[in-house]
Amino acid sequence: MNKLSLTETSNPSTENIDLMDSLSIAQTINKEDQKVALAVEQTLPQIAQAIELIAQSFLQGGRLCYFGAGTSGRLGVLDASECWPTFGVSHEMVQGFIAGGDQALRYSVENAEDNVQLGLEDITCFAPTPKDVVVAISSCGTPKYLIAVLQEAKKQGAHTISISCNPEAPIKELSDIFINPIVGPEAITGSSRLKAGTAQKMVLNMLSTGAMIRIGKVYKNYMIDLRMVNEKLRKRGIRFVCEIAGCTPSQAEDYLAQANNEIKTACVMAVKQCSAAAARKLLAQERGILRRII
Secondary structure, three states: OOOOOOHHOOOOOOOOOOOOOOOHHHHHHHHHHHHHHHHHOOOOHHHHHHHHHHHHHHOOOOOOOEOOOOOHHHHHHHHHHHHHHHOOOOOOOEEEEEEOHHHHOOOOOOOHHHHHHHHHHHHHHHHHOOOEEEEOHHHOOHHHHHHHHHHHHHHOOOOEEEEEEOOOOHHHHHHEEEEOOOOOOOOOOOOOOOOHHHHHHHHHHHHHHHHHHHOOOOOOOOOOOOOOOOOOHHHHHHHHHHHHHOOHHHHHHHHHHHOOEEEEEEHHHHHOOOOHHHHHHHHHHOOOOOHOOO
């Protein structure tokens, strides 16, 4: 029998979880979950390297793409889909693929993770270049789908990063950077949507957010390139301009109207008392980094 991945082994701390009442079950899972942040903390040097690699890729016109199967694939697609409204980037700049395609986002397509052909089709669809970064996500790090993705990505000269909770994950050998939060066995044996999934979500949050901060998509702690596509985000955008530029809500609305709802442009207009065109020129000169202007 092949050696079990760490994420597949049984957890002695939860061996009697089926005999517990509801509160005890919640307490036990919560206690296990408390180990996740500590495990992720041990990988911060690798996460920082990955953030810098992704940021430099973006600055050179490159893209970021996540690949995964099952829970890991869903988490990658989730993170990619949130970048457009949060940071105002194109859908092409950050992408996500899940083994089995969009159907696998809603329904389990478990056999897809061992399908090499699906991996080759998805990485070919993304069409990686040396400017791009490909991130493979897997709790155990063994899916043939991901191995095929990483092998082809490296052939095309793309940078590769892997996130796995298994220190002996095969995808490690195909990765320029290997991020390995060791969360230990799950509360329910093999259910890697639990601690492993939480750890992966935490790492993905840091990768995309950190890279966007590095390329100027955040001023102080404001996400100043968000897209004001609904009432909640419109109110948020107005508030951001008020707080950053020190103007009234009505003034902020006026600046935003002139700036085509570009928060950074509106802030520069308010602080520098200039036109939208002049504000955009200043931002272009400073590569979109608002700190250098105001």
